[in-house]
Amino acid sequence: MSYCVNCGVELNSNEKRCPLCSTPVINPNIDNKKIDLPPYPPKSEFIVERKIKHTTALLISVVLLVPLLVCPLCDYLVTGNISWSLYAIFGIVLGWILIVPPIIMRHDVIIKCAWLDFFSILLFLYLVNRIAPTKTDWFDALSLPIVCLLMIMLMIILILCKVFHLRPITIIALSIFMLGLFTVAIDIFTNLFLGKGITAYWSLPVVIACTAVTILLLVVSRLAKLKAIIRKKMHV
Amino acid sequence: MADTRKAWYRLDNAAKIYPAVRTQKWSGNFRVSVTLKEKVDMKILEKALADTAERLVSLRLNLHRGFFWYYLEDSGESVKATEDVRNPCARFGGKRNREKPCRIRVYENRIALEIFHVLADGTGAMNILKTLTARYITLKYGEKIPAENGIIDITSKPDKEEMEDAFKRYARFKAVKSRQELKGYHFKGTKLKPHDINIVTGVMSASHIHSISKSYKVTVTEFITALMIYSFMQCQSESKCHIEKPVKISVPINLRKIYPSKTLRNFALYINPGIEPRYGEFTLEEIIEDVHHFMRVNNKEKYLNAIMCKNLSDEMNPITRIVPLCIKNVVMRIAFNMYGENLVSSTFSNLGMVKVPDEMGKYIDRFDFVFGRFKRDMPSVAAASFGDKLCISWSSGIVEKDVERRFFTELVKMGVHVKIESNFYPINN
Numbered sequence: 173m174s175y176c177v178n179c180g181v182e183l184n185s186n187e188k189r190c191p192l193c194s195t196p197v198i199n200p201n202i203d204n205k206k207i208d209l210p211p212y213p214p215k216s217e218f219i220v221e222r223k224i225k226h227t228t229a230l231l232i233s234v235v236l237l238v239p240l241l242v243c244p245l246c247d248y249l250v251t252g253n254i255s256w257s258l259y260a261i262f263g264i265v266l267g268w269i270l271i272v273p274p275i276i277m278r279h280d281v282i283i284k285c286a287w288l289d290f291f292s293i294l295l296f297l298y299l300v301n302r303i304a305p306t307k308t309d310w311f312d313a314l315s316l317p318i319v320c321l322l323m324i325m326l327m328i329i330l331i332l333c334k335v336f337h338l339r340p341i342t343i344i345a346l347s348i349f350m351l352g353l354f355t356v357a358i359d360i361f362t363n364l365f366l367g368k369g370i371t372a373y374w375s376l377p378v379v380i381a382c383t384a385v386t387i388l389l390l391v392v393s394r395l396a397k398l399k400a401i402i403r404k405k406m407h408v
Numbered sequence: 409m410a411d412t413r414k415a416w417y418r419l420d421n422a423a424k425i426y427p428a429v430r431t432q433k434w435s436g437n438f439r440v441s442v443t444l445k446e447k448v449d450m451k452i453l454e455k456a457l458a459d460t461a462e463r464l465v466s467l468r469l470n471l472h473r474g475f476f477w478y479y480l481e482d483s484g485e486s487v488k489a490t491e492d493v494r495n496p497c498a499r500f501g502g503k504r505n506r507e508k509p510c511r512i513r514v515y516e517n518r519i520a521l522e523i524f525h526v527l528a529d530g531t532g533a534m535n536i537l538k539t540l541t542a543r544y545i546t547l548k549y550g551e552k553i554p555a556e557n558g559i560i561d562i563t564s565k566p567d568k569e570e571m572e573d574a575f576k577r578y579a580r581f582k583a584v585k586s587r588q589e590l591k592g593y594h595f596k597g598t599k600l601k602p603h604d605i606n607i608v609t610g611v612m613s614a615s616h617i618h619s620i621s622k623s624y625k626v627t628v629t630e631f632i633t634a635l636m637i638y639s640f641m642q643c644q645s646e647s648k649c650h651i652e653k654p655v656k657i658s659v660p661i662n663l664r665k666i667y668p669s670k671t672l673r674n675f676a677l678y679i680n681p682g683i684e685p686r687y688g689e690f691t692l693e694e695i696i697e698d699v700h701h702f703m704r705v706n707n708k709e710k711y712l713n714a715i716m717c718k719n720l721s722d723e724m725n726p727i728t729r730i731v732p733l734c735i736k737n738v739v740m741r742i743a744f745n746m747y748g749e750n751l752v753s754s755t756f757s758n759l760g761m762v763k764v765p766d767e768m769g770k771y772i773d774r775f776d777f778v779f780g781r782f783k784r785d786m787p788s789v790a791a792a793s794f795g796d797k798l799c800i801s802w803s804s805g806i807v808e809k810d811v812e813r814r815f816f817t818e819l820v821k822m823g824v825h826v827k828i829e830s831n832f833y834p835i836n837n
Contacts, residue, residue: 179813180820181610182827191608191830192813211609211829213515217493218603 174199186210229272240264258303266296283330290323313365321357325350345389352382415465416472416481420573421719422674423526427471427478428740429748429783430499433602437497437780438790439513440533440759441520442541443773448514449548453489456544457512461486463562465571466527466536466672471500471509476733480509480526489514494831495604497780497803500524512540517773519544522780525674530759530777530790531662532672534558538764545771557763567670574669579716589680592753593644593653594786597808605781606804607831608812611774612824614761614798620822624693626700629758632800633657633681633703634696636789639814640753641685641695656682658752659703663716666709677715679706680752692818749784754811759792769795779803787811 174183174197176190185208189196240261247257269292274285294316301311329346332338338346352375359375392398419427426436461467467487469480487508492515500509509524521537528536535558542553543562555561560570600606614628621631640655660676669675681702683690690698705711722728728736762775777792778801785805792799802812816826 176828179817179828180826181816182825184827184829187828187830191828191832192809192816209516212494212496212607212831213492215491215493216495216603217498 174202184208184211225275229275232272232275233268236264236268259300262296262299266292286323286326286330290319294319310365314361317361318358322354325354339393341389341393345386345393348382348389349386352379352386355379355382416479417469417571418573419478419480419526420671420673420675421575421716421723422529422676424477424723425740425744425748426525427473428737429744431783433499434781434783435499436525436783437500437522438525438530438533438757439497439520439522439776439778439780440530440537440792441513441518441776441778442537443518443776444541444771445517445773446771447517448519448544450489450514452548453512453514453519453544456540456547457489458486459547460536460540460543460562463564463566464536464539464560464672465566466532467510467540469509469527470507471524471526473733476729476731476736478526478733483508487512489519491515492518492520496520496607496831497522497605497778498603518776520776528672529660529662529674529676530757531558531664531676532674534759534762534775534777534792535560535672538762538768541772542764542768545768549771551767551771553768554765556765559764559768569670570672572669572671573673574663574667574671574675575716575720577669578663578667578713579720580713581717581721589656589747589751590654592656592680592682592751593640593685594753594784595640595643595806595811596647597806597810599785600781600805600807604805605831606787606806606809607778607801608809608816609776609778609799609801609829610816610819611827611829612798612800612819614793614796616824617798617819620824624696624700626696627703628798629659629756629760630700630703631696632758632789632791633659633756634692634699635815635818636754636756636811637681637683637695637699638690638692639811639818641683641690642814643810644685645689652685654682654684656680656752658755660755660757661707661712663712666712677712677719678755679703679712679715681706682753744783749782749786754786755779755782755788757790759790762792762794764794773797774799776801781805789815 174185174187175181176183176193176195176197178193178195179190181190181192183190183197185202185206187197243257243260243264244254247254270289273288274281277284297315297319298311301309301315329343329350332346333343355375355378356372359372360370363369363371363373392402430436457467465482468482468484470483472479472481487510489512492513496513500507509527511522513520513522519537519541521533521540523533527533538558539560539562542559545551546553553559555564617628617631621628624631626634636657637655640657644652644655658678658680660678663669663675663677664671667675679702681699683695683698731739757777757779759775759777764772772794774797775792775794776799777790779788779790781803782788782805787802787804787806787809790801790803802809802815804812816828819826
């Protein structure tokens, strides 16, 4: 007869750990020949799941496959070569990457999909830049830094959420602040691309408003008294 | 016999929600089991099962999908006994619902009946199990067991009342009661894999628990419910919850004790006693008092009839009836998410003292009642007692056993000797 030293409950003699608190059971007097049968057999039963997720993914793939084949065919029949349909092909492939993997992936979906989408969007923009009739190289100057910055900001938010277990209100505050910074970055990159130097114009009111909202949310989240006053004055 | 074998049955009012809210990984199941004093003879059990299924149509039914509602149909074939598993109460309903909504599992001295809630409630399932066990004991030991205490005479003709929807028979439709309630607290933790379940059973002296309950001037159900609320409340106050939610336990009320029904199907309604932690810290004594008064007020025929009428009025609404099943399923899922497990922290079902004739009782060690995993994976409790053995089984889809530990250690602190059994092997610990 064994007891858990932590919980005080009697345990089946076959138990090596307390089922309630996992404290190891050490009983030198236990007779190995008289060990009770376990209350349940060791064999487990597994459910055969219908793969609804995979069916949905397959359905979406088939639906996207139709324009993927029809567009180049129409393009070739009308113009005699493949020109405008390349945009449609790249767009459909990007759409498939954005929609299908989140459906079929199982673990760490947000992180995996974020990286996959990041590289896919970069590749899409690069290819569009290459086939575009204009000779301006907007990919290196504009698309690449903006998409990279967006990815960095997303990773910062995800890492902070994971490490500090942020509350929803703090995540919202952080996201709004990041959005403000992102608009400034877009403003600067656009001005650099247009040859106006490192300057920011329209994004300044945005970043100020975002910062104010962020501070307000952080203050509200921390001050219980203020929260109570707001609730009293603003109740509906 | 030919007519009986082609019979089909509408789902009862309480059963209608279960096939609709079932998912790829979950269905609302539970199991009742009997542990005999000797090892179960599989061949004799199969014979007993065949004999019992001849009389009890519940053991021959299959669940089918109609255009407007699901229904049960007599397949003519009895459910088969199979070996028990470590993770019981797995989802019912493979192969487009052609699977039987019940299973018989055998392990050493134990015969278990697992049931999908479309077929029966705890009391109905216990009566089916008692009838099967009585037939097994008769075949094995030659004992003549009288048809009493829920045991059905398998030589008698089937009674229509056994398969009736008793809700429809007893609802008066004079008043309906709203379902509006605040959302309850849910214990959160690491989820187990979909097919898995954590079962922790505490075996203790029924008379000791009864005497403790008596010292508080409450019933055993009220005492255990209060202790569950106390355990959940402590877990909530220690968690990083910023807004504390009400801790409520859903307690099924067996309506057979109020209405003289012989039905083997669902005939229970739920009431949700609980506390509001935002009012302040509650002691166990205060919770026991609250639960006791709540149960006294709400466990009355008139209130229960009003709840019954609300459930039935939704089902019998002409618009509801003509809507195709696929649309109904979506609506029922939304309603289940709003008013089902969302409102309560857990469920406690007490089958009470299981009574069997003396001729049968001498071969039986104990009865168990275990819930399957809940849709929200919350820890829930089912209890049954036989003789002086009270078995309280916690089932959960969460790895952490904080609530279970608090519950049992509180009992230990009160001087109750608790023996713990679980379905987890050292490799899984």
